[in-house]
Amino acid sequence: MNPDDAFDSDLSRRRFLRHAAWAGAAVAVTVSGGVVTSNVLHRGSPTPKAEDFSFVQISDSHIGFTGAANPDVTKTFQSAIDVVNSLPARPDFVVHTGDLTHFSTNEQFDQVKQMLSTLRTGQVLVLPGEHDSTDDAGEKYRQFFGAGTQGDGWFSFDHRGAHFVALVNTINLQKLGHLGPEQLAWLQGDLKRVSSETPLVVFSHIPLFAMYPDWGWGTDDATTALGYMRRFGSVTVLNGHVHQLMKKVEGNITFHTAAPTAYPLPHGGDGPAPKPVVVPAGQLHQALGIRQAHLVPGRHGLAIADQELP
Ligand SMILES: [Fe+2]
Ligand SMILES: [Fe+2]
Numbered sequence: 240m241n242p243d244d245a246f247d248s249d250l251s252r253r254r255f256l257r258h259a260a261w262a263g264a265a266v267a268v269t270v271s272g273g274v275v276t277s278n279v280l281h282r283g284s285p286t287p288k289a290e291d292f293s294f295v296q297i298s299d300s301h302i303g304f305t306g307a308a309n310p311d312v313t314k315t316f317q318s319a320i321d322v323v324n325s326l327p328a329r330p331d332f333v334v335h336t337g338d339l340t341h342f343s344t345n346e347q348f349d350q351v352k353q354m355l356s357t358l359r360t361g362q363v364l365v366l367p368g369e370h371d372s373t374d375d376a377g378e379k380y381r382q383f384f385g386a387g388t389q390g391d392g393w394f395s396f397d398h399r400g401a402h403f404v405a406l407v408n409t410i411n412l413q414k415l416g417h418l419g420p421e422q423l424a425w426l427q428g429d430l431k432r433v434s435s436e437t438p439l440v441v442f443s444h445i446p447l448f449a450m451y452p453d454w455g456w457g458t459d460d461a462t463t464a465l466g467y468m469r470r471f472g473s474v475t476v477l478n479g480h481v482h483q484l485m486k487k488v489e490g491n492i493t494f495h496t497a498a499p500t501a502y503p504l505p506h507g508g509d510g511p512a513p514k515p516v517v518v519p520a521g522q523l524h525q526a527l528g529i530r531q532a533h534l535v536p537g538r539h540g541l542a543i544a545d546q547e548l549p
Pocket of ligand 1 (some may be wrong): 299301337338368370480482
């Protein structure tokens, strides 16, 4: 997406105007490469009122994967896009929580970017999975999707009275399931400027709770990150990576793992390794899906609706 086109989108324009109205001061909004980052309200600014809106999460498309678990990952990714584009209410934005590709070529990265650009939404946000990044320490990922992000690709933004943070815990094998001190310091500073009443939504690829650490389904320094979020009234964390739905509540924080668009994985510990599961013919679509998340002011956490692919 051309950055200028992106800035012209409804979402960005509304966000910019809202920022200007809230903060009553100069606000930097950057839209680049399909990713939005913005500096949040100045300390002491009035807390914006949360509004009713929805967005969509899709995850784990693995374009480039070949195997019996899904002989045509492009087709199922397209099917997920079609489902999003036929939703009765256009989502304000769509976030892809990583593993867009499967150790892929530049051409496949470009294909994913083109396909994402057909989503009927105000903005597309992306974060990396380990299949997008560990083969070259995230070089291709940053080339295609890193513009406007910080560090290894993390970013935050405000939208309609909620604060969103995208964290990266996958960029290379040394940083797999790890946020690192630089990102944690950034997160701490980012959240300091946000009032505790603001609904907080966090995206990551690998879960921020210990779902099954023996398979790398956890983030070793997540406790520090979650500690910065304890004072918030409502925190929702949405992740990918595990290719299955799961919900977990820890105090004020609710975690939701997402269905993939590519292929299912076993339940944690079910077998020797998290290898793609081959399901009987005709049943794959039931293991795949998209997620609508609806922010309802006054409700604790997001209303989540997971939907299988047709
Ligand atoms: Fe994945
Ligand atoms: Fe992954």
